[in-house]
Amino acid sequence: QVSAALKEGHVTPTELCQRCLALIKSTKVLNAYITIAEESALKQAEASEERYKRGQPLGVLDGIPIAVKDNFNTAGIETTCASNMLRGYISPYNATVVQKLLDQGAVLLGKTNLDEFAMGSGSTDGVFGPVRNPWSYSRQYKEKSVPKSHSEDKESNWVITGGSSGGSAAAVSSFTCFAALGSDTGGSTRNPAAHCGVVGLKPTYGLISRHGLIPLVNSMDVPGILTRCVDDAAVVLGSLAGHDPKDSTTIQDDFKPFELPDLTDVSKLSIGIPKEYHAPGLSSEILALWSKAADLFQNAGAKVVEVSLPHTRYSIVCYHVLCTAEVASNMARFDGLEYGHRSDVSESTESMYAATRREGFNDVVRGRILSGNYFLLKQNYEKYFVKAQKVRRLIVNDFMKVFRSGVDVLLTPTTLSDAAPYVEFIKEDNRTRSAQDDILTQAANMAGLPAINVPTALSERGLPVGLQFIGRSFQEQQLLTVAKWFEKQIQFPMIQLEEIKRHDHGVLQDQKSTSFS
């Protein structure tokens, strides 16, 4: 919608950019952004305006304000990964996905907040502080929340965004941008998407280039796409997918961007309901919603079958071994020598390394490095790493078997419950939380499959809950088509952001156009 508005001149790119920047300022309390690239964004908007004036926009994304998670390299703009290690680090190059968006004329507003080095499921463990879920300030949440005492600060029961791409999810959810890039290694795009009520797409591994994405787990990371509707996700996917010679893990096949058909007949569709995803701790609310969704498909004529992915329960442990091993390896480059934080300790190279890394990394990162190195020791390698690789293959085979049996798409919950209040969430450590929260999203990363969170309904507490669709490798078109159909059926309510945060009523009205396509 906003793209059409730009085209027809109802609003100009610079106006749009300015409004977004203003909104970012007025929603500062969310702490969704680490860096706001005001000057360059306005310049990009101006350039876009020129193109629209000449009637030569670069495409649907021309002039559209976007945000990028702060673990993607952006030339000339600080890239910190929410870590002291990279505070002040100005990358000399753009990640391929960032470059592609810029080449399409998108306007980069800034870099969004995350868990340090994308390790976490709350976006609470970065050096710039936690991200607040915009729904904390929604009428829907406030109406349902019961203050424990009169004196209690209304602000103190704000809820988390989920993570690790919490900043990006919050940015999209609060209308400060129309699309954002996240990353997804164990669910880091889909989890916050579910908690913030936005669409979160994890593409098939190998479809989108990782060049420039600071890696967590090279064999599982993918750039993630966060938008307000499924059509928008398809548009962004179309501009990003395809082989990148700079990333040897991208597939060589040609990728053709697609438009999503408006599916009306789902009778040929087979939806799988994996029983193992009825995980311990799954809230009864979400269980009910999941069931309702399955019924929705069935009543519309689709074939809905229960399936089994028997190795699901091993995926968290397996992920823990493989993830920490790769983290230990990937973090080895942070030694303070070539870039980033360097400690003042300089008695010897080793002592400088040790101090730099102790000062630069938080406990979560250091913990994973230590675990990972343990698993990679010669005497442990077979027992842990190789075993985990074998279990990984079993998990992959589970999915292959189910898809071979005729199932097109799997339907599962995305999270175990709605967003927790921050004060509750921090009662458990990062590792415990990650193990709990990744359980429904993580297996898709193991298998490299595409998956998407679609916001479904509001919980009893007035907070968003989403459901997840998992598709076959490289069948994003099918996956998104089904997701779009579902989205249309359920009509998820729009967030009603309160007075407190609204800077300008008029601004917000325009921002509420949910899509740009």
Add this chain to the structure above:
Amino acid sequence: LAPWVPVVGLEIHAQISSNSKLFSGSQVQFAAPPNSLVSFFDASLPGTLPVLNRRCVEAAVMTGLALNCSINKKSLFDRKHYFYADLPTGYQITQQRVPIAVNGSLSYSLCMDNKMSQMVTKTVRIKQIQLEQDSGKSLHDDARRQTLVDLNRAGVGLMEVVMEPDMCCGEEAAAAVRELQLILQTLGSSQAVMAEGQLRVDANVSVHHPGEPYGVRTEVKNINSIRFLAKAIDYEIQRQIEELENGGTILNETRAFDSRLGCTVPMRDKEGKQDYRFMPEPNLPPLILYDAKSLPANMNHEQVINIDWIRERLPDLPSVKREKLVEQYGILPEHSFTLLNEDGLADFFENVVEQTQMKPKKVIGWILKDLLSYLKQHSLSVKESPVSSLLLADLLNLLEKKVISSTAAKQVLAELWKGEGKTPLEIVKEQKLQLLQDQKELEQICQAVIDGQENE
């Protein structure tokens, strides 16, 4: 005293001759200004990924074929972790699980008792060849208590060639390395100049009594020439024997060769038992190579490497070249060794033979004795010779045609070395070195001499 059997194995790192590095596009060049050939990937900037250089793979395949190896159609890349200032990523990308080539052999020749006429051929098994990254260079400035790091070399492609412990002394190791060097230079896969760090050799040395298991081995590093290689190995063998005969033990350690003192010393920064925490390199898919049989029909030629295609285009290896020289020119085998041992000498020889009527068997003497010794005396390479093949050929023609005697020819040659641009004929005329051919004139001279004698 029971005899000792020395056992020598070698680990050789050959820098691949390519325009750019193994996994990045930055240039490969010797002695460039520090840190001027460093790409984002080489500097380990976060988010950068390796992209395999085709030329490096081809170089490794060529080398593997030349060394009679089996080329693995599927090989894998791994990360080898350790912290050091010249290793920006904290790990080296190498091939630990499945290298690109395995199970080859290298034949080399030795002179028995230093007599060129008695050459013996030996073979050493090649365990494997693997592709891996070179590290940067670090210079320790003790005076200012700092370490200077130059990353120009970081990421340059290396072929590690592992030779099994089939050798028994410094001489054998030196001969094997020399032959490998010639092979690499012939293939063009590496320039293999030790002085420029393009060929680095580490020796594994141990001794044991016949019939007993192998002894503890030490690794000897910091060897900068083939001559020092032989010295270092022989010194280490002796050291170990003496140590053991005195009741001591050999430590499994790394020792550095000190060329000044001619001995090996324990290395200062001993690594001890390092656990490299090997892990598959997740950013590089398995390397798949094809041959004529396995090549899929509609595969893009640019995208794949065909082993058979490379095999067909291999140049003549040194051993083949030597055989051809012996067969074609009737020279002795040891001559062919010397010809190939000097860069450009074989070509020079062939050029001269082409341009002269003198028989190759006679030409070879002039090449190996007169030309070569002069070059050696003045530390010149064949390329730098003031006497070109044309000039030498002219000279030898004069000799063949009996215009001058061989003594005179040597005189002319001495004059030619001055490089004043005169032709042999000019020098002959200048110095009146022509042989007299006229019978009558000769009789007159002889008669005059005899007459002169009678008068005394």
